[in-house]
Amino acid sequence: MKVSNFFAGLAAGLAAGTITAILTAPKSGEELRGSIKSSGTEWKQSMNELKARITELKESINHLTEESKAQVPEAMDGLKASLQSWQEGTAPAKEHLQLEIQAIQNSIEQLQATISKDKDDEEKKPERPTAIDPKKADNNKNSETA
Template identity: 25%
Template sequence: MNAKALFSGIVAGSAIFGALTLLTTPKSGEELRENCKTGMLKFRSNLNQLTTDTKHASLQVKQTVNESKETFSKVGEEIKETIEDYRQDIEPTLIQLKEDIDALQRSVDQTKKIT
């Protein structure tokens, strides 16, 4: 392939592409630059808003985590207290049941001795 022909093809293609671009562009260069500038300003504004919202959300998550830790700690302590209260409440009943079982066992043993 000839380098001169390749170079000529690239130049001709570029010229044709440039001409087509100028003819098919719906806006003038100034309008296009203004639209790009406006788009960039909107993008920066949205990025700043996203950054602010992300920081706010991060603070809310940290606060929620701290509150959750405190709440779960309190709930855990209350559950422990409730279980301990339950154990203390049922302890007399358990002792009585053990005594009744022992008495019943003694009765069974005495009945066996008699028979």
């Protein structure tokens, strides 16, 4: 809301209040004029105080704006520098981790190849009974010849 609109509304309200007060006043004319005069003086003082506070508020806002214009870029520069130094500090660790991950992947691939080769070798082997018990081995020989 614009300040001029505020004051225009305030003035219109004062005028309407004054007229209403005059028309409904239970006082005599002389008392009413004195009352209106003192009310007008009080309102004038109140408006001057309000105007001074608004001026102080504007000055405060302008001051904060100026400070933020100076401090925000400094803070951003500091953050950028911190981020860059952190990245530089973690770069060796990052490279080391990438090498470790690559080594683990290679080991996994070798294990998979070995397991696959072992499975293929097992599938190609003919099944031969192992003769642990000589009696069973003799029985197996007899059953094979029969």
